Amino acid sequence: MTAAHEAPLRDVAATAGGAALGLRARFWRSEEARGLALISPTFIYAILLLLAPVLVIIVFSFWTQNYLDIDRTPTLENYRVAWSDPLYRVLMFRSLAVSALVTLITVVLAYPMAYFLSFHVTQRKALWLFLITIPFWTSYLLRVFAWKIILGYNGVINATLMDIGLIAEPMDFLLYNVNSVVITLAHAWAPFAILPIFVSLEKIDRSLLEAATDLGDGPVARFLRVTLPLSLPGVIAAALIVFIPTVGDYVTPRLVGGKDGLMISNMIQVQFGKANNWPLGAALAVSTMVIVSAASLIFVGVMRQVTSRFR
Amino acid sequence: MKLRPLGVYAVIYLAFLYVPVLFLPIFSFNDSAIVAFPLQGITTKWYAELWSNDVMQGALWNSLKVGGATAVVSTILGICAARALTRYEFRGKRSMSALIMLPLVLPEIIVAVSLLVVLLQLGFSLSLVSVTLGHILMAVPFSIAVLISNFEGFDRSLEEASLDLGEGPFATFFRVTLPIVAPGILSSLLITFTISLDEFIVAFFLSGTEPTLPVYIWSQLRFTARLPHVLALGSMLLLASFILLSVAEVMRRRAARRAGAGLSGGLV
Amino acid sequence: MNEKTIIEIDRVTRRFGDFAALDDVSMLIREGEFFSLLGPSGCGKTTLLRLIAGFDEPTSGAISIDGQSMVGVPPNRRPTNMVFQNYAIFPHLTVEENVAYGLRRQRLGREEKARRVQEALEQVDLEHLGKRRSNEISGGQRQRVALARALIMRPRVLLLDEPLSALDKKLREQMQVELRRLQRQVGITFILVTHDQEEALTMSDRIAVMFNGQIAQCDRPEEIYQHPRSRAVAEFIGGMNFLDAVLLGQSEDSIEVEVAGLGRATVKKPAGTVFNGSALTVGARPERMTLLIDENGGYNRVVAGKVVEASYYGDMTYYSIAIESVEKPVVVSMRNTIGRRSPEPGEAVEIGWGPESLVPLT
Numbered sequence: 001m002t003a004a005h006e007a008p009l010r011d012v013a014a015t016a017g018g019a020a021l022g023l024r025a026r027f028w029r030s031e032e033a034r035g036l037a038l039i040s041p042t043f044i045y046a047i048l049l050l051l052a053p054v055l056v057i058i059v060f061s062f063w064t065q066n067y068l069d070i071d072r073t074p075t076l077e078n079y080r081v082a083w084s085d086p087l088y089r090v091l092m093f094r095s096l097a098v099s100a101l102v103t104l105i106t107v108v109l110a111y112p113m114a115y116f117l118s119f120h121v122t123q124r125k126a127l128w129l130f131l132i133t134i135p136f137w138t139s140y141l142l143r144v145f146a147w148k149i150i151l152g153y154n155g156v157i158n159a160t161l162m163d164i165g166l167i168a169e170p171m172d173f174l175l176y177n178v179n180s181v182v183i184t185l186a187h188a189w190a191p192f193a194i195l196p197i198f199v200s201l202e203k204i205d206r207s208l209l210e211a212a213t214d215l216g217d218g219p220v221a222r223f224l225r226v227t228l229p230l231s232l233p234g235v236i237a238a239a240l241i242v243f244i245p246t247v248g249d250y251v252t253p254r255l256v257g258g259k260d261g262l263m264i265s266n267m268i269q270v271q272f273g274k275a276n277n278w279p280l281g282a283a284l285a286v287s288t289m290v291i292v293s294a295a296s297l298i299f300v301g302v303m304r305q306v307t308s309r310f311r
Numbered sequence: 312m313k314l315r316p317l318g319v320y321a322v323i324y325l326a327f328l329y330v331p332v333l334f335l336p337i338f339s340f341n342d343s344a345i346v347a348f349p350l351q352g353i354t355t356k357w358y359a360e361l362w363s364n365d366v367m368q369g370a371l372w373n374s375l376k377v378g379g380a381t382a383v384v385s386t387i388l389g390i391c392a393a394r395a396l397t398r399y400e401f402r403g404k405r406s407m408s409a410l411i412m413l414p415l416v417l418p419e420i421i422v423a424v425s426l427l428v429v430l431l432q433l434g435f436s437l438s439l440v441s442v443t444l445g446h447i448l449m450a451v452p453f454s455i456a457v458l459i460s461n462f463e464g465f466d467r468s469l470e471e472a473s474l475d476l477g478e479g480p481f482a483t484f485f486r487v488t489l490p491i492v493a494p495g496i497l498s499s500l501l502i503t504f505t506i507s508l509d510e511f512i513v514a515f516f517l518s519g520t521e522p523t524l525p526v527y528i529w530s531q532l533r534f535t536a537r538l539p540h541v542l543a544l545g546s547m548l549l550l551a552s553f554i555l556l557s558v559a560e561v562m563r564r565r566a567a568r569r570a571g572a573g574l575s576g577g578l579v
Numbered sequence: 580m581n582e583k584t585i586i587e588i589d590r591v592t593r594r595f596g597d598f599a600a601l602d603d604v605s606m607l608i609r610e611g612e613f614f615s616l617l618g619p620s621g622c623g624k625t626t627l628l629r630l631i632a633g634f635d636e637p638t639s640g641a642i643s644i645d646g647q648s649m650v651g652v653p654p655n656r657r658p659t660n661m662v663f664q665n666y667a668i669f670p671h672l673t674v675e676e677n678v679a680y681g682l683r684r685q686r687l688g689r690e691e692k693a694r695r696v697q698e699a700l701e702q703v704d705l706e707h708l709g710k711r712r713s714n715e716i717s718g719g720q721r722q723r724v725a726l727a728r729a730l731i732m733r734p735r736v737l738l739l740d741e742p743l744s745a746l747d748k749k750l751r752e753q754m755q756v757e758l759r760r761l762q763r764q765v766g767i768t769f770i771l772v773t774h775d776q777e778e779a780l781t782m783s784d785r786i787a788v789m790f791n792g793q794i795a796q797c798d799r800p801e802e803i804y805q806h807p808r809s810r811a812v813a814e815f816i817g818g819m820n821f822l823d824a825v826l827l828g829q830s831e832d833s834i835e836v837e838v839a840g841l842g843r844a845t846v847k848k849p850a851g852t853v854f855n856g857s858a859l860t861v862g863a864r865p866e867r868m869t870l871l872i873d874e875n876g877g878y879n880r881v882v883a884g885k886v887v888e889a890s891y892y893g894d895m896t897y898y899s900i901a902i903e904s905v906e907k908p909v910v911v912s913m914r915n916t917i918g919r920r921s922p923e924p925g926e927a928v929e930i931g932w933g934p935e936s937l938v939p940l941t
Contacts, residue, residue, distance in 0.1 A: 035399025039407055042392035042451060046411045049448045053425035060428060109324065116321045130560050135328050137502070138552045139509035141525050142545045145532070146331040149338065149346050149542075154535075156334060159347025190328060241416060248418020250512055255532070265420040272424055272516075282428070285421055292418075471634055472667035474654040476681030476732060486680075490671045568670070568714070 054289075061282035070279070078283035088267065088284060095247050095263040095288070096295065098178060102185040103243040107235060109186075110193035114234075115227075117194070118201035129198075136191040144252050147184040151175040151256065176258020184252050189245075193238040200234025201227070229307060236303050240296055247292050264288055335549060339542035346538070357543040367544065370527035374508055377439050377523055381446040381507035386499045388447070389454025396455070397462040408455075415452045422448065423516035430517070437519030445513035450503035457502055457559075461495030461566045495566035501559035505552050524548060585610040585736060585768050586631065591640035593626055593792075600626040602792040603640070608736075608770065613762050615771045615779040618789035619815070624772045625740060627789075631770065632738050633657045645735055660729035661738040665745070666721045668713045675700070675709040678727045699731040702761065719750050726761070736768045743778060755782055776816045780804060788812050806849060810860055810940045818897075819862045820909045821940070826857050834939055836861060840905035841882055844934040852941070860940045865897060865912035867936040871929040872920055878931025884909070886926045896921060900930060 061078055064071040082088050113132075121128050135143065150156045151174040158170035174180065204227065212222040250265040257263070264284060271281030334346075342352035361367055395401075396408055414422060426445050427437075435441060469491070473483040511525040518526050528544060531537040586608040593601040601623045608614050616624035629635045631642060633654035642649045644658060660681075669677050679696050687695065700706045703723035708716060716724070722742055729737055742758075743751045759782050762769045773779050779786050780800045787797040796808045807813035810821060827835040827843070832850055837843050838861055846861065848854070871881060884900040887908050896915055899908035911930055913919065922928050 031399050032401040035395045035401035035404070038391050038399065039395035039401075039404075039411075040391075042388040042395075042411055042455075043407045045388055045451070046413070046448070049426065049444060050413060050417075050422065051410060053429040054421070056429050056432070057421075057425040112317060112320055113324045116317045120315065120317055126564065130557075131325060132328070134553065134556055135332065137505055137509070137556050138332070138549055139511070139525060139545070141509070141511040141528065142335060142549060143332055145528075145541075145545065146334055149334060149538075150331055152346075154345060154347075156338075156346055156348065159345060163347055163349070187327065187331060190324075244416045245418050248420045250420050265418065268420055268424060269516075272427065278428060281424065285424055288418070289421060466665065466667060468663045468665060468667035469669060471654070472661070472663060472669070472728075473680070474634075475632060475659075475661045476728065477655045477684050478681070479653075479655055482683075486683075487669060491669075 057282045058286055060279050061286045063279045065277045065279050078280050079287065081280060082283045082287050088264070091262060091264045091267050092287070092291065094178070095265075096291065098181055098185065098263065099243050099246040101182055102189065102246050103239050105182070105186045106189050106193040106242050107197075107238050110190060110238060111197055111235070114194050114197035114201055117198050132191050132194055136195075140188060141251055143188045144184055144255050147180065147187065148175065148255050151180055151183075175256055177260050178257070180256045180258075181253050181261040181263070184256050185246055185249065188252065189242045192241050196237035196241060197231060197234040200231040200237075204230045232303065232307050236300060239299065243299075244292055244296060248288055332549065335542050336546040339539065339546040341539070344536060344539055346542075357539040358547075361540050361543045364540070367524075367527060367540075370522045370524050373439055373518075373521050374524040377443050377446060377514075378504045378507040380443045381450050382500045382504035384443075385447045385450035385454050385503045386458075386496060388451050389458050389499055389503075390496065392451070393455045393458035393462050397459055397465075398467070412452045412455065414449050419449070419512040423513045426513070427516050437517055439518070439521050439523075441517040441519070442514045442523060443507075445517050446507040446510055449510060449513060450506045453506060454499040454503050457499045457563060458492075458495055461492055461498075461563075464567060465491060492566065494562040498559040498562040498566060501555045501562070505555045505559070508555075509548065509552060583610040584608070585645055586770075587643045588627070588631075589641050589643070591627070591630065591637045591642060593623075593630060593635065594638045599792050601630070601637070604792070604794055605640075606787060606794060606797055608768060609785075611766055611768055612784040613759065613769045613771070613782055615773060615783040615786045616789060617773055617776060617779040617786050617815075619774055622789040623792040624774075624789050626792075628661075628738050628740055628770065628772045631736070632659050632661050658735040659738055660732045660734040660736075661740065662722070662725045662729055662742045664740045664742070666725040666742075668721050668724055670713055672713060673709070674705065674711050674713060674716065674724055677713060677724055678709075678731055680728060681732045695731055699727040702730060702764075703727045718745055719754070722746065722754065726758075730761075730765060734767065736770060737762075739769060739771045741772055741774070743773070744775070751778075758782060780816070788815065790815075805864075806938055807862065808849065808852075808941060810862070813862045813938070813940060817864065818910060819864055820907075821860050821862055822905065822909070822937075824859050824861045824939075826854055826859055829854060836937075836939070838937065840902040840909070841932060842880065844880070844937060846934050846937045846939055848939050854939065854941075861937045862940050863909070863932065863936045863938070865910045866895075868909075868911045868930055868932045870898060870900075870911055870913055870922065871931045872922060878933055880932050881929050882932070883927065883929055886922050886924050886928055888924055889921065898922070898928075900928060902930070 060070075062074045062076070064073065064075055064077065117125065117128055117132075148155065152158070153170050153172060153175065155175065157174060158167070161167045162170065208226055208230070209222060212226045217225060247263075248265045249263065250269060253261050253263040253266055257266075265288075268281050268284050268288070271277045271284060275281075337350075338346045339357060340353050340355065341350045342354040342356075343350075392408070392411055396404065422445065426441070426448075430437065430441050430444075465488075469487055470483055473487045474480070478486060509525065510523075511529065514523045514526050515529060522530065524544070525548075528541055528548075531541050584607045588604055588606050588608075591601055591604045592599060604623075604627065616627060618624045626635065630637055631644075631649075633649065633652060633656075636650070649657060669680065672680070675696055678699050679692060682692055682695065696709070697706060700709055703726050705720060705723050705727065708720060713721070713724070722745075725742070739758075743754055746754060755778060758769070758771075771779070771782065780803075783800055785797065785799055786803050788795045788803060790811055796803060796812050798806075803812065804816060807816065807819075813819045813821075822838050822841065824836040824838045827837055829835065829848070832847060833845050834848050834854060835843070835845050836859070869878065871878065882902060884902040886898055887901050888899040890897045890899075894915060895912050897910055897912050899910055901908045909930065913921075915921075
């Protein structure tokens with residue numbers, strides 16, 4: 001027994017029949033230890049299958065591909081290529097621009113819907129929420145595919161318009177460009193934006209709104225001075241939940257983007273597939289993560305500034 | 312209900328969410344390989360042809376295996392984490408849960424590519440096992456989200472009351488804890504199963520020679536002639552998801568009621 | 580009431596990190612008494628109750644129930660049952676199933692079990708609600724279910740953790756009476772945790788007032804109210820005037836003091852206490868003094884003052900009276916009986932008092 005054990009032991013020894021608990025035994029009986037033990041399987045799983053693989057990708061991005069084997073001398077060459085080659089730059093900028101636009105559209109469209117759900121739906125609120133969350137779960141691939149059959153060269157719009165004689169030739173500008181990517185993404189991610197905004201609106205104490213009215217605000221002033229500022233955290237969360245994953249979206253640009261609508265993840269896939277240049281693919285992936293994180297942090301910082309000005 | 316502008320907007324919004332997807336089942340019954348209105352007649356032949364397709368049946372079987380394994384493992388991991396997060400305070404709690412929940416926002420391609428590299432570097436060959444490993448990672452955050460609202464409403468004094476009334480920890484678990492959280496766990500199983508059933512990217516990168524249903528659909532998209540089959544298969548997948556999710560929602564609500572929590576919890 | 584000890588708390592300390600929620604607490608609780616642990620939130624009263632129930636173990640010290648040491652005995656093996664603050668009614672069971680919950684281990688026949696459940700429900704006037712689901716009953720009814728569920732176990736000691744705090748005032752007062760009646764009827768020891776002094780005074784045989792993890796005073800309600808040992812106890816229970824005094828001399832059971840503004844008096848003191856130094860505080864309850872309006876009610880001491888403020892409470896009025904050479908006005912309460920004239924603010928009055936109005940405080 002070490003000296004550290006003595007102090008608690010003396011206390012316990014004084015009690016009638018008190019079991020002598022060492023410090024270590026105490027720790028394992030403590031709340032903290034039980035919590036750690038309970039979360040560890042899930043946490044270790046996330047470390048092994050998420051954190052470690054991402055670290056491996058980062059390490060890979062500093063190596064070089066030599067045909068079939070890998071040269072493990074550390075180099076920044078992949079990053080130089082990834083950041084200077086116009087091909088990758090164009091894809092990266094397009095990804096960011098498309099995501100930013102999609103984020104703006106989804107959040108702006110989602111806000112009134114979330115507001116309606118929170119303030120106007122009194123009965124069957126759970127049903128409304130359920131109706132909105134269903135598309136959230138159903139196959140992403142199929143939702144994107146649906147737009148392909150709507151907008152496609154032989155798709156619903158073209159074929160139907162030709163059938164009723166409004167157009168003679170299929171319109172080819174509907175599909176395979178940036179617009180179709182934006183429309184499809186905005187549709188596919190719409191439900192994701194509603195929930196965070198809805199939650200933040202639900203959290204607003206309704207008596208605050210009554211207080212604002214009582215102090216002389218009309219409905220518009222009340223919305224701008226109370227409701228909107230208080231729901232901004234939800235708006236920020238919604239924007240991030242849409243922005244971060246869509247930058248790296250693969251399915252939509254591949255299915256409805258054509259040549260002009262391709263995004264960075266399509267190039268990452270090419271590097272890991274046909275081009276067989278893993279380190280370059282890794283560098284592109286890491287760059288995407290870094291740029292998305294930086295953009296998100298800047299966005300959150302700016303929004304914090306905006307929020308603090310409201311106060 | 313009065314016709315308010317916001318109400319009209321909400322209905323249009325819902326229509327925007329649903330109508331594009333509804334084209335799939337509508338055209339899956341069209342008696343023509345070309346998707347255009349008006350419909351050329353109603354037929355179920357695409358479904359019949361689909362059913363006799365061996366490759367599709369193989370893919371279906373693969374998806375069920377992956378989905379079942381994903382549901383069980385991710386729900387077990389979800390139970391551990393949700394219980395730890397709601398019941399205990401410990402150092403590093405925030406950063407641990409942040410890492411575990413990260414797949415919710417991380418672009419899927421990053422998850423897929425990094426798993427691909429690691430598995431191949433470690434000498435594993437791609438199989439349904441690698442798909443399942445990836446799907447578990449993606450499904451755990453959703454399981455936790457469902458279970459946390461269930462566990463949060465769970466009042467610790469209920470277990471204490473059971474101990475106080477003479478039951479040991481084991482009997483307490485079976486008489487109090489389990490009946491109250493069971494609907495939430497069932498809900499988590501169904502939702503994680505559905506996520507796995509519908510997931511494409513990770514399966515696409517990690518599935519090797521055994522495709523899951525979405526990977527199979529992807530492979531068929533190239534062939535214009537196969538389009539009606541894809542529509543039929545997609546429709547069935549949508550229907551299956553819809554049923555599974557509805558049951559999950561009913562279970563989740565029952566869980567919320569039992570735990571005494573409001574209905575607004577859950578995914579929110 | 581017999582004098583047999585049912586619970587012995589022996590030098591119990593419970594630390595959470597550096598914070599001592601209970602600090603070397605010792606006391607005896609007698610069989611069949613209605614005992615209250617009273618104190619502000621965070622004083623350690625709930626911690627003590629949970630130690631008795633077995634949901635927590637002392638850092639040091641020991642608790643024994645009925646002569647048996649409870650060290651290491653889990654809650655399900657203790658002869659205590661608890662009514663939880665939020666009642667902890669099992670949401671997935673009906674009222675009857677809740678009440679019957681603890682009977683499973685007693686291996687009773689079905690009819691015996693049903694009879695016991697019915698009996699327990701009748702005891703708390705819920706016999707008509709047995710089939711209800713637990714989310715279909717009101718707060719007051721939930722409390723009764725929690726009571727029945729604990730009493731059916733026939734515990735040696737029933738522990739009640741702020742059982743009335745969630746109820747509204749009317750229902751709370753009604754339940755106070757009913758709990759007291761129930762305790763007399765079943766005759767077992769009740770230990771009640773509460774922060775409501777009125778509740779503790781009306782219901783208890785004895786009260787332990789707790790501050791900062793220690794017992795400040797443990798006594799009968801009248802003693803606690805009339806003879807608080809310390810200013811903290813006096814302040815927590817009821818209203819009291821605190822007056823500076825100079826100690827002139829002390830004997831076995833009394834002290835001689837010069838009280839600022841009032842004058843000299845010989846005041847009873849609790850046996851065994853010794854006052855050191857020359858300055859002390861004496862307390863005077865507002866109703867232990869009177870205003871001499873138009874008559875002199877036999878009070879042997881009189882001091883002149885002026886009404887500053889009158890607060891009307893319905894049955895009583897509390898007057899703040901400014902007295903020369905006393906910094907804070909002295910509060911005197913008067914019953915609003917028929918024919919009594921109420922002095923207006925600004926009016927000169929006389930306060931009647933006596934040595935028995937005063938309590939020396941530590």
